[in-house]
Amino acid sequence: MLIGFSVGNYRSFKDVVTLSMVAAEDAYGNDELDKNNVFKVNQQFSLLKSAAIYGANASGKSNLILAFNFMRRFVMNSAKLQITDKIDVEPFRLSTETVDKPSFFEIVFQLKNKTYRYGFEVTQKRVVSEWLFCTPRSRETKIFNRQGDKIEYSKNIEQGNILRGLTKKNTLFLSLAAQFNDSLTVEIVSWFSHLGVVSGLNVELLKAITLEHLSNRQDLIDGVNKLIKKLDLSIDNLNLETETGKISLDSLPQDLPDVVRNIISHSSGEIKSATIKTYHPKYDSTGKMIELEIFDMDNHESDGTKKILALSAPILDTLQRGEVLVIDELDARLHPLMTRSIIELFNSQKTNPKNAQLIFTTHDINLLSHKFLRRDQIWFTEKNHQGATDLYSLVEFADINNNNTFEKDYIQGRYGAIPFIGDLSKIIGN
Structure with missing residues (x-):
């Protein structure tokens, strides 16, 4: 404290x-x-x-x-x-x-x-x-x-x-x-x-912070989903989709923020490339919800929604850990x-x-x-x-x-x- x-x-x-x-x-x-x-x-x-x-x-x-x-x-x-x-x-x-x-x-x-x-x-x-x-x-x-x-x-x-x-x-x-x-x-x-320090409004950095917190933390993903429902974002839930690839750590820029470097610094050069998907209710002509439509957060959500989604993980993590x-x-x-x-x-x-x-x-x-x-x-x-x-x-x-x-x-x-x-x-x- x-x-x-x-x-x-x-x-x-x-x-x-x-x-x-x-x-x-x-x-x-x-x-x-x-x-x-x-x-x-x-x-x-x-x-x-x-x-x-x-x-x-x-x-x-x-x-x-x-x-x-x-x-x-x-x-x-x-x-x-x-x-x-x-x-x-x-x-x-x-x-x-x-x-x-x-x-x-x-x-x-x-x-x-x-x-x-x-x-x-x-x-x-x-x-x-x-x-x-x-x-x-x-x-x-x-x-x-x-x-x-x-x-x-x-x-x-x-x-x-x-x-x-x-x-x-x-x-x-x-x-x-x-x-x-x-x-x-x-x-x-x-x-x-x-x-935890979140400085500036850089969207990519906010996204990196989110990914770092949510990676391998299903409990935190569950908590974020509960929070976004309470905040009336018209989002049913979110999830992470990951792909494994390889990258040379020597190829990373020297000024890359620590939070980003931590995400991609994995043993034997393997990294997980993650994207955040948001799930929105889809309705038929009678107004009945029939399924969930999947959106890519980067391309389909507003800057305000991106920010609250990005902040949700560090906020909940901070509260959980004191x-x-x-x-x-x-x-x-x-x-x-x-x-x-x-x-x-x-x-x-x-x-x-x-x-x-x-x-x-x-x-x-x-x-x-x-x-x-x-x-x-x-x-x-x-x-x-x-x-x-x-x-x-x-x-x-x-x-x-x-x-x-x-x-x-x-x-x-x-x-x-x-x-x-x-x-x-x-x-x-x-």
Whole structure:
């Protein structure tokens, strides 16, 4: 479960900002939200089941999701880099103060009743610093700390001396240790591998994510079929049709997304090419359903239907496992009621008994209601006049309470994070 995520000097983030999933202690006066939208971790704190991020176009919302994705990919793949490979990180480029300084990433999460704080600073050439701390009860203890080539580690790290000598300047110590089957770091990297990140609206990537989740998971296919019937998509069910073929892994593009590479990386070069088929009821002249007509999802379904079908598998998988899912532009191409229904799956004791968490960016102001989201679940991104993104929560506004109309106040600019649009009538001459 995610406690917090911080990023700085990355893309539009100049200073370090933090997205916190820790529930605020304020009395919200809405017992239903407090019961469904929050879960208790221990006596010290509770966590939110979801967080919505609002902001104008180009305000930095998507960059926050990209930061999640970069950290996840770098943890999972840095041990594979050659010594001459560049680290695919982009600092804040609009300031002379930051362009040559490292980017900062840190994440705090719970795993097996222990709190871990892991982070690193990197440039395109090297890992500048890296750290892992654990809080088993109340006191934080160091697992390892790295400053440049100097690595200090505790007895928790197996084969520490060997690993220290093998760690390249552009490789994370965490990733290398996990590759050598160090038990603790294997668990940490596994947590990252189950952190779901859906960034952008690329239809092919969404399809690849769907195929990865549904492959060899009949239980998940059954769950998706139940969900699509509830969402009124006029689809009776879907299924996967697969064909086996061969491909050379060396022929794959180097920039192929990890999620796609994982699908086609099979032993002895064999891969399964899968297509998603949707089944629609077919009726006779009397209105009686006589059979199911098979459609190819790629060619016959709308972009909105493709998206909801693509998201269904990772959403259900996340709920079943009690993990974390991060989605950019959740509401894009979806009906507002459908977006709301997805969020309700997470903000529920019944459908989310394992306390999975959903973090998403959106422009859907219909969600801005004190009857649907707590103030600490609502976040905003806004750029200053120097192009740097700030991230802040509605709970930080001391004069806001549940008597306010969040939707109206947001559109009127009371919380910032909206575009300031000039007089468009002057863009076309007489």
